[in-house]
Amino acid sequence: MNESHWRLFTSSIADLNSHANKIREEIRRAGPNQSSILPKSIVRLHTEAARSPPTSTSLQTDEGKAILSRIQTAITALRAICETKINSYPFSSVPLEYLHLHTQAWILAALLHIYLARDDVNVGNNSSYPEHVANFPYDAIIFDIDTALIVGGGSIPLQLRGIVNEFLQALYAAEEQDLNKSAGTTSTDQTFISSIKKFHYFCAPEYKQLIEHTYDPSVYNKIPILVSPTISSFDAYMEKILQKCTSLQPVHLTGLAVTWPAFEKWNSPAYLLSVTNNGRRVVPIEIGKSYVSDSWTQGFRKFGSVLLDWLQWDSEPEPAGPTTYLAQHDLLLQVDPLRADILMPDLIHSATFAQKENITTKRTMVNAWVGPSGTISPLHTDPHDNILVQVVGYKYVRLYSPTIPKKEMCPRGIENQVGIGVDMGNTSAVELERGCFGPIFGDADVIDLAASVSDVQDKCSGKETNDFDGDKFARLRERMQVKKKYREGYEEFGWDGGFVDCILAPGDGLFIPAGWWHYVKSLSPSFTVSFWF
Numbered sequence: 001m002n003e004s005h006w007r008l009f010t011s012s013i014a015d016l017n018s019h020a021n022k023i024r025e026e027i028r029r030a031g032p033n034q035s036s037i038l039p040k041s042i043v044r045l046h047t048e049a050a051r052s053p054p055t056s057t058s059l060q061t062d063e064g065k066a067i068l069s070r071i072q073t074a075i076t077a078l079r080a081i082c083e084t085k086i087n088s089y090p091f092s093s094v095p096l097e098y099l100h101l102h103t104q105a106w107i108l109a110a111l112l113h114i115y116l117a118r119d120d121v122n123v124g125n126n127s128s129y130p131e132h133v134a135n136f137p138y139d140a141i142i143f144d145i146d147t148a149l150i151v152g153g154g155s156i157p158l159q160l161r162g163i164v165n166e167f168l169q170a171l172y173a174a175e176e177q178d179l180n181k182s183a184g185t186t187s188t189d190q191t192f193i194s195s196i197k198k199f200h201y202f203c204a205p206e207y208k209q210l211i212e213h214t215y216d217p218s219v220y221n222k223i224p225i226l227v228s229p230t231i232s233s234f235d236a237y238m239e240k241i242l243q244k245c246t247s248l249q250p251v252h253l254t255g256l257a258v259t260w261p262a263f264e265k266w267n268s269p270a271y272l273l274s275v276t277n278n279g280r281r282v283v284p285i286e287i288g289k290s291y292v293s294d295s296w297t298q299g300f301r302k303f304g305s306v307l308l309d310w311l312q313w314d315s316e317p318e319p320a321g322p323t324t325y326l327a328q329h330d331l332l333l334q335v336d337p338l339r340a341d342i343l344m345p346d347l348i349h350s351a352t353f354a355q356k357e358n359i360t361t362k363r364t365m366v367n368a369w370v371g372p373s374g375t376i377s378p379l380h381t382d383p384h385d386n387i388l389v390q391v392v393g394y395k396y397v398r399l400y401s402p403t404i405p406k407k408e409m410c411p412r413g414i415e416n417q418v419g420i421g422v423d424m425g426n427t428s429a430v431e432l433e434r435g436c437f438g439p440i441f442g443d444a445d446v447i448d449l450a451a452s453v454s455d456v457q458d459k460c461s462g463k464e465t466n467d468f469d470g471d472k473f474a475r476l477r478e479r480m481q482v483k484k485k486y487r488e489g490y491e492e493f494g495w496d497g498g499f500v501d502c503i504l505a506p507g508d509g510l511f512i513p514a515g516w517w518h519y520v521k522s523l524s525p526s527f528t529v530s531f532w533f
Helices: 003-029 040-049 062-087 096-122 126-135 138-155 158-181 188-197 207-218 231-244 269-274 303-315 449-460 470-488
Strands: 225-227 251-254 282-287 297-302 324-329 365-371 376-380 386-392 395-400 414-417 420-423 499-504 509-512 517-522 526-532
Touching (some): 003 096, 003 158, 138 282, 138 297, 188 269, 225 231, 269 303, 297 303, 499 509
Parallel strands (some): 225 251
Antiparallel strands (some): 324 365, 386 526, 395 499, 414 420
């Protein structure tokens, strides 16, 4: 590799180290002090962890090695202490001091990777350039930072979050420079990125026709629609509703988000790669059909890895393996560029909600939901008003009023999870897809029920038709019998009425009042944002 490439690589490392020093300085400035609730021993550990490592030239000295060893030991100890403390509280009750300390310890661990990589480059030579690039610890750095951001969440000070986001952007620029210099080679990273970029859409345009011809005709209790809503039109609509009803009602808000930058950007796998450091950003995911499934579990994975899974899942006629779903996660807080792509819905500030208790002090909670077709949020309630915005793809939503007696909704009770009793009373035991019939609930292969019945009538009357499909009818009859048997286990549940439903298209929103039971299913690859307020 020529000398100019080597200079560019070492320059990238130096730039990252400069960003790392800024972060370390902010952590020192905003770290714990003697008046905090933390013991002095932990404050001293923090001071040691946040100190600047020795220079590469002094690393070879006994003093330099001792300093580096103390920094590594302090970071490891801080992480262990914080994890023990965090796990000993309900998460909402964890003292902020330990959340801040956890965030800082994991970020400092990431910065140490930068220092060690810089030192490795300084003692290297031009001929080892490809090896240094291939071994640069992008994954380890990003894993540590994302662990800090995911656990710290909204507790992370804005100043520190801003500096860390600048660092991540510099890290992405350095990686892009490395990939561009090694163009023509077939590294694992380049192969992975190319595998994703060959998909032009997260949700292909063909889904529109599928929704219109297959799914939409089966929606027959449609939620009222408000086209391109404004604050004034929403308030006027709700005022009329409240003259007839005693509480707020759901409304389908078409065209709510068509002006968002996300409306165009988030359907591009290449763009989603670019804002997640070539897919290296780590995110929490759910594994399994829904959170009430016996096999359901959770984990952390690289965003690019699950994105490729989703794209391939949707391109295969019979996908193998469990569904993976990024659900109810503040992805837009974690991945800063995505936040700039959305707008907070004005409707949240409408007069309709002005009388809500503490409306001016309550924080709007923003969560993302990303995954392939077929993901399910089982029938449940939330304690907040919600504006659900469909940015990419299509989702089916069914809602039941909170005025329905709770026992008829068959709520789950206290359930044992890892030896702990968890109240699941906000979730119904009824699995709609097991008792409801139609294409939305997995019956697309026997969708034309009317035609099938007509075929049977013709057969019984002696009329022969070329269209009769005996195998199709057998599958239909078997499926209907299985679903009928499942319904018998929940006779009190109103299977065929008492609900309203809709299909959300890209750019649509849905207002879901607090307390309404709702079931959500993705009919395509989908990117959704919810606003709880």
